[in-house]
Amino acid sequence: MKMxxxxxxxxxxxxxxxxxxxxxxKALTHLRPNADLLAFGDSLTLGTGADPQLSYPAQLSRLLxxxxxxxxxxxxxxxxxxxxxxxALDQYxxxxxxxxxxGNDILQRRDRDDLxxxxxxxxxxxxxxxxxxVMIAVxxxxxGFSDAEVYEDLATQLQIPLxxxxxxxxxxxxxxxxxxxxxxxxxxxxxxxxxxxxxxxxGAL
Numbered sequence: 511m512k513m514x515x516x517x518x519x520x521x522x523x524x525x526x527x528x529x530x531x532x533x534x535x536k537a538l539t540h541l542r543p544n545a546d547l548l549a550f551g552d553s554l555t556l557g558t559g560a561d562p563q564l565s566y567p568a569q570l571s572r573l574l575x576x577x578x579x580x581x582x583x584x585x586x587x588x589x590x591x592x593x594x595x596x597x598a599l600d601q602y603x604x605x606x607x608x609x610x611x612x613g614n615d616i617l618q619r620r621d622r623d624d625l626x627x628x629x630x631x632x633x634x635x636x637x638x639x640x641x642x643x644v645m646i647a648v649x650x651x652x653x654g655f656s657d658a659e660v661y662e663d664l665a666t667q668l669q670i671p672l673x674x675x676x677x678x679x680x681x682x683x684x685x686x687x688x689x690x691x692x693x694x695x696x697x698x699x700x701x702x703x704x705x706x707x708x709x710x711x712x713g714a715l
Contacts, residue, residue: 538642538671538714541605547571547578548602548641550595550632551610554648554677555582557698559688564695567608569702574715579604587620588612588628596635606714607636608705610646610677616658617651617691626660633668644671644708646701649678651690671712676704 541547549555549567557565557580571578581598583591591611599607609632615625629645636643647661655678665672680686686697693701709715 538606538644538709538712541574541576541709541714543576545576545605546602547574547576547606547608548581548598548604549578549608549610550581550591550598551646552582552586552591552614553584553692554613555580555610556584557582558584559692560695560698564698566693566698566701566705569699570608570705573702573706574709578608585614586611587618588615588625588632592628592631592635595632599635599639599641603639604641606709607632607641607643608646609633609643610648612658612660613648613691616648622658622660625658626664629660629664630668633664633670642670642714643668644673644705644712646673646677646705647675649681651681655679655682671708673704673708676701 549570555565555567557568562568565580565582567578567580579602583594588611609629611632612625612629633643645661645665647657649655650658657674657678661672662674680693680697680700681691686693686700688694706715
């Protein structure tokens with residue numbers, strides 16, 4: 511009987527170890543039905559190129575059945591976004607931050623280390639308020655719409671979910687864009703669906 515007990519203990523210990531090793535550090539807390547989500551960014555969040563009700567936050571809100579607040583400011587640099595975000599977080603008190611920022615830095619060829627630092631500041635502002643974060647990678651239009659490396663690097667360091675390649679693929683396809691750097695209504699729909707899938711895959715839904 512003692513031997514059986516030891517074997518049971520060993521099996522349970524191994525199962526616990528495997529469970530811990532397979533845990534996903536990027537998993538999100540399940541969003542409450544009445545949760546507020548904050549979509550924060552520049553013109554791609556604002557919805558330039560489509561009617562306001564067809565921006566990606568508006569379409570995501572309908573997909574999720576939850577309130578998605580559009581906090582996009584056209585033309586904003588990441589440095590200004592890092593200063594603006596704490597006030598927005600305090601005002602809306604969201605459960606989740608969807609961060610799509612840095613496109614204007616990339617278009618203006620601003621220093622990538624500064625962009626990285628500003629994105630990190632945005633993450634830290636949310637983290638300090640116990641707001642979980644997902645990030646959307648921004649592509650480089652002059653490099654075949656491939657994602658700027660700063661997003662993958664930072665998401666890996668911070669262990670947060672990242673929607674990669676999607677925005678670049680959409681902007682590379684004329685049927686989904688209103689101009690070279692903005693989506694149209696159909697493109698924003700595709701982006702909203704991709705964000706919804708990312709949230710689902712990471713346990714938020």
